[in-house]
Amino acid sequence: MTARFETDVVIIGGGVTGAGVVRDLTLRGVRAILVEQQDVVHGTSSRNHGLLHSGGRYAVRDENAAIESYRENLILKETVPGSIEQTGGLFVKVPGDDDDYVRQWLKSCEKVGIPTEEVSVKQALKEEPYLNRDAEAVFRVPDGAVDPFTLTADVIADAADRGGGLLRYHEVTSISRQNGQVESVTVQDRFTGELKQIETSIVINAAGPWAAHVARMADVPMELINNKGTLTVLNQRINRQVINRLRMPGDADIFVPAHNVTIFGTTGVNVDRPDDTSLDRDEIREMIQEGAALVPEVENIRMIRAFSGSRPLYQEKADSDASGRGVTRGMALLDHEKRDGLGGFITISGGKLTTFRYMAEKTADLAAEKLGVQAGCTTDREPVPHRVTDRDFSKWDLSPAAQKKVQYWAGTNVERLEKSLHESVNASEVICECEQVTWAELEAAFPEDRPFHLGDLRRRTRLGMGTCQGTFCHQRAAALAVENGYATNQEAEAALVNALETRKKGMTPLGDEQTRRQTEMMDAIYCVSLGMQKEGESNV
Amino acid sequence: MHLQGLNDLDYNSCLKCNACTVSCPVSNVTLDFGGPKHLGPELARLTEQQEPIDDKRIELCTLCGTCDAVCPEGVPVSSLTANVKALHAEENGTKFRDFVLSHAEYVGKIASAFAPATNLTMKIKPARKVMQWVMGMHADRQFPVYRFNNFKRRYTKKTAETKRKVAYFTGCYATYNQPDIGDAFVNVMKHNGIDVAVPKQKCCGVPMFANGRMKEGKKNAAYNVDSLLAYVRDGYDVVVTCSSCSLSFKKEYLHYLNSAEAEELAQHVYDANEYLRFLKEKDELNEDFGAIGQRAGYFSPCHMKGQGIGNPAMDMLELIPGYEIRDLAADCCGQCGTFGFKEEKYPYSMKMGESMKEAVNELDAEITVTECGMCKTQLDQLTEKKTMHPIEVLAKAYETV
Ligand SMILES: Cc1cc2nc3c(=O)[nH]c(=O)nc-3n(C[C@H](O)[C@H](O)[C@H](O)COP(=O)(O)OP(=O)(O)OC[C@H]3O[C@@H](n4cnc5c(N)ncnc54)[C@H](O)[C@@H]3O)c2cc1C
Numbered sequence: 001m002t003a004r005f006e007t008d009v010v011i012i013g014g015g016v017t018g019a020g021v022v023r024d025l026t027l028r029g030v031r032a033i034l035v036e037q038q039d040v041v042h043g044t045s046s047r048n049h050g051l052l053h054s055g056g057r058y059a060v061r062d063e064n065a066a067i068e069s070y071r072e073n074l075i076l077k078e079t080v081p082g083s084i085e086q087t088g089g090l091f092v093k094v095p096g097d098d099d100d101y102v103r104q105w106l107k108s109c110e111k112v113g114i115p116t117e118e119v120s121v122k123q124a125l126k127e128e129p130y131l132n133r134d135a136e137a138v139f140r141v142p143d144g145a146v147d148p149f150t151l152t153a154d155v156i157a158d159a160a161d162r163g164g165g166l167l168r169y170h171e172v173t174s175i176s177r178q179n180g181q182v183e184s185v186t187v188q189d190r191f192t193g194e195l196k197q198i199e200t201s202i203v204i205n206a207a208g209p210w211a212a213h214v215a216r217m218a219d220v221p222m223e224l225i226n227n228k229g230t231l232t233v234l235n236q237r238i239n240r241q242v243i244n245r246l247r248m249p250g251d252a253d254i255f256v257p258a259h260n261v262t263i264f265g266t267t268g269v270n271v272d273r274p275d276d277t278s279l280d281r282d283e284i285r286e287m288i289q290e291g292a293a294l295v296p297e298v299e300n301i302r303m304i305r306a307f308s309g310s311r312p313l314y315q316e317k318a319d320s321d322a323s324g325r326g327v328t329r330g331m332a333l334l335d336h337e338k339r340d341g342l343g344g345f346i347t348i349s350g351g352k353l354t355t356f357r358y359m360a361e362k363t364a365d366l367a368a369e370k371l372g373v374q375a376g377c378t379t380d381r382e383p384v385p386h387r388v389t390d391r392d393f394s395k396w397d398l399s400p401a402a403q404k405k406v407q408y409w410a411g412t413n414v415e416r417l418e419k420s421l422h423e424s425v426n427a428s429e430v431i432c433e434c435e436q437v438t439w440a441e442l443e444a445a446f447p448e449d450r451p452f453h454l455g456d457l458r459r460r461t462r463l464g465m466g467t468c469q470g471t472f473c474h475q476r477a478a479a480l481a482v483e484n485g486y487a488t489n490q491e492a493e494a495a496l497v498n499a500l501e502t503r504k505k506g507m508t509p510l511g512d513e514q515t516r517r518q519t520e521m522m523d524a525i526y527c528v529s530l531g532m533q534k535e536g537e538s539n540v
Numbered sequence: 541m542h543l544q545g546l547n548d549l550d551y552n553s554c555l556k557c558n559a560c561t562v563s564c565p566v567s568n569v570t571l572d573f574g575g576p577k578h579l580g581p582e583l584a585r586l587t588e589q590q591e592p593i594d595d596k597r598i599e600l601c602t603l604c605g606t607c608d609a610v611c612p613e614g615v616p617v618s619s620l621t622a623n624v625k626a627l628h629a630e631e632n633g634t635k636f637r638d639f640v641l642s643h644a645e646y647v648g649k650i651a652s653a654f655a656p657a658t659n660l661t662m663k664i665k666p667a668r669k670v671m672q673w674v675m676g677m678h679a680d681r682q683f684p685v686y687r688f689n690n691f692k693r694r695y696t697k698k699t700a701e702t703k704r705k706v707a708y709f710t711g712c713y714a715t716y717n718q719p720d721i722g723d724a725f726v727n728v729m730k731h732n733g734i735d736v737a738v739p740k741q742k743c744c745g746v747p748m749f750a751n752g753r754m755k756e757g758k759k760n761a762a763y764n765v766d767s768l769l770a771y772v773r774d775g776y777d778v779v780v781t782c783s784s785c786s787l788s789f790k791k792e793y794l795h796y797l798n799s800a801e802a803e804e805l806a807q808h809v810y811d812a813n814e815y816l817r818f819l820k821e822k823d824e825l826n827e828d829f830g831a832i833g834q835r836a837g838y839f840s841p842c843h844m845k846g847q848g849i850g851n852p853a854m855d856m857l858e859l860i861p862g863y864e865i866r867d868l869a870a871d872c873c874g875q876c877g878t879f880g881f882k883e884e885k886y887p888y889s890m891k892m893g894e895s896m897k898e899a900v901n902e903l904d905a906e907i908t909v910t911e912c913g914m915c916k917t918q919l920d921q922l923t924e925k926k927t928m929h930p931i932e933v934l935a936k937a938y939e940t941v
Binding site: 235236237238239240257260301302399400401404433434436466467468471472514517518521 | 551552553554555556557574577578582585586588589590593595596597613
């Protein structure tokens with residue numbers, strides 16, 4: 001028997017775009033369910049730079065994208081403050097970069113209204129000691145750093161709190177249409193294999209790089225370029241603010257601070273498969289060499305992992321510029337009723353993390369119009385609850401570093417966190433030292449709907465995101481999960497194998513001595529001490 | 541270009557392996573201390589380009605440097621913890637007590653001027669109780685004795701005329717508390733035909749670093765580098781009888797001063813026994829030792845272990861006919877410079893000293909030999925054995941015919 005549900009709107013894709021749409025619709029009082037094939041932020045939304053664009057990067061080449069970015073930048077700082085660090089940013093011209101571009105850039109910024117301020121090189125070096133000492137010109141812009149994990153999770157959680165629906169680990173396997181109108185979608189539970197059918201008037205395809213694939217399920221043709229970019233994570237945070245290279249956008253241009261690390265990149269290579277997140281050692285090496293123009297030390301500073309994600313770039317015709325960077329970064333909102341004669345089907349694609357709210361607004365406007373709903377968008381002023389809490393944690397036996405972490409991180413989880421601190425023996429113990437994640441935080445973050453998965457915890461708490469990439473904390477978390485009844489032995493072991501594999505995937509391509517030593521220690525702990533099998537060994 | 545300032549205290553090679561915390565003498569006796577990994581490389585990483593984090597537990601770090609010695613990746617752990625100490629002192633102010641303790645020299649000058657009175661106050665219980673209230677120094681703690689006739693008064697030679705010339709850095713302990721070490725060193729050198737000059741010098745700065753008073757420590761360091769380097773450039777070798785002072789020249793100054801001068805000086809600094817061993821390698825050592833029939837246990841101070849030069853004191857003492865020297869192979873003594881004087885640290889200090897006490901009792905030798913005056917304080921407190929500086933034993937062997 002297939003279970004059946006009924007709703008007004010089904011949104012496919014738990015990335016930041018889908019998150020924005022489900023919240024927007026829920027705020028308008030529309031019944032909506034978000035369906036995600038894995039955990040939330042499985043796709044590009046967790047595989048990006050985390051730059052809250054000021055628009056500066058697009059000022060010269062894409063005026064609309066620049067205007068949208070700056071406007072959204074200001075709105076997001078107010079409405080999702082818990083996921084944004086207002087770092088500010090610098091655009092830096094280094095020797096060899098085109099002077100004309102600088103003039104053009106300044107003119108464009110002025111035209112579209114992005115505030116810039118020239119900073120003396122001396123002052124810039126004082127603020128950012130890792131910057132190239134030979135820098136020739138520096139300008140300040142209102143860039144920011146956004147945490148895409150918390151952003152997406154918090155937006156969805158707020159929607160859920162207001163009655164929105166969420167199905168994680170459910171893959172949409174088919175979309176049925178009847179008389180030129182979508183009728184229902186079928187989803188499959190990843191863990192049980194169970195099929196569920198959701199009847200709905202509207203289906204919104206927010207599947208990012210998978211959007212073309214999802215469109216095909218509804219027999220709608222679509223061309224999408226998936227342009228893969230690679231990024232690396234530095235072991236330390238080297239910059240207070242965002243550092244951009246002041247030239248026509250290219251590779252290895254940006255350093256974005258992200259809590260305790262700096263994210264550096266990126267590149268652009270078109271790929272065929274939406275889930276191609278492969279990494280190439282030569283590409284990484286070239287990127288680092290290029291990045292040295294802006295931050296010379298990048299060649300020496302330890303990296304802890306690399307990752308890649310795909311920009312879904314919509315093109316109306318198959319033969320437009322295929323280089324990736326030339327295609328607009330603006331959004332593509334497709335009303336398939338007009339475009340393909342399929343009522344109730346909408347695709348939202350392209351765009352940026354920075355503009356997700358605006359993309360969601362336009363998409364929800366269209367859906368509301370189709371449903372005859374009058375209520376307008378309020379996400380430009382209705383804030384998502386802040387992460388920072390003023391609750392006093394000093395009475396618990398937390399190290400100052402761990403206390404700082406929860407103070408900036410607890411958000412709406414604060415009740416569960418305090419409950420854990422009250423009731424659990426190990427609550428104040430730091431499980432992940434690199435990122436100062438306590439057991440209380442983990443306990444407060446356990447998703448209730450699914451079997452134990454270390455990745456779920458990582459995305460919600462930063463567990464295992466630091467220097468040792470889970471060498472120590474994964475096994476501690478797994479052991480405590482079993483001890484406290486959150487997981488069976490088998491689930492814990494499966495989670496460990498999976499976590500080890502995904503952490504190593506991002507480490508191995510770095511190929512440097514330090515990472516090799518770190519993975520060796522990882523193997524020593526998991527394969528020697530804990531007797532787990534090394535991947536591939538069984539096939540030898 | 542080498543970005544000294546940026547990478548000098550590089551914590552990036554930390555693999556989080558815990559070797560430092562497992563070996564830390566303090567972590568081994570208490571969970572109240574956050575451990576060198578967390579308070580060193582980890583905290584540095586968590587605060588880089590972000591707001592600083594003041595962690596009170598840093599007060600328990602003794603800067604013994606064991607963490608540096610055991611780190612397989614060469615992370616300068618104790619320099620990182622010293623920075624956290626400095627921050628903590630800045631945020632909270634230093635106690636008057638810590639001011640007194642970190643100014644061994646200042647106190648030494650005053651105390652040795654009134655030596656009999658000071659020693660009396662230090663010994664009388666009621667006065668000690670007052671010190672515990674007012675200053676937070678533990679009433680049961682034995683203090684080093686201050687000498688009226690300090691080494692500065694005894695020995696004033698500022699130049700040397702021999703082929704090899706030694707510039708002697710005396711250190712506060714040999715200057716104010718045990719000038720006999722200074723005398724012994726000058727005698728040992730005399731037996732090797734080497735003149736000893738005592739350059740102008742200030743406290744090496746180690747007690748200031750340990751109490752988070754970085755600015756003053758660095759000021760002293762700069763003064764000493766200036767003064768000693770002039771001798772080096774004149775062909776002198778710089779020799780030191782205190783293991784903490786010599787370690788500071790070899791290690792701390794490089795981190796804190798970060799100058800070419802500090803690097804240059806470090807190339808010419810020797811621990812006293814290391815220097816004698818060097819003379820032996822050059823075939824210049826006078827090995828005319830008289831026999832001493834004695835069983836002795838050698839206690840290696842953390843700051844000697846941290847120099848990574850083996851046990852030069854044992855290498856020398858083994859040359860004395862009849863002298864039987866055994867390595868006590870014990871962990872940190874727990875006194876740790878000024879640490880063990882503080883009221884709130886006293887219990888930790890006593891606990892840390894246990895393993896040393898056991899080692900001394902087990903070996904049951906006639907005396908204990910160690911280079912460090914602070915280790916001696918703890919040995920005096922926890923064991924019945926007499927404690928001597930190896931140079932004193934060597935001087936005795938030269939005098940014995
Ligand atoms: C390298 C790189 C750097 C970037 N840097 C920045 C930046 O600094 N700033 C910025 O503003 N933007 C940046 N972006 C762009 C930004 O990341 C993306 O525009 C944004 O994350 C896209 O989000 P999305 O929700 O549309 O897609 P995704 O996050 O990919 O979400 C799509 C979701 O759909 C799910 N899905 C797919 N098929 C199905 C199915 N059949 N059933 C159920 N679920 C399904 C997927 O699992 C996925 O989670 C960057 C992009 C890249 C690639």
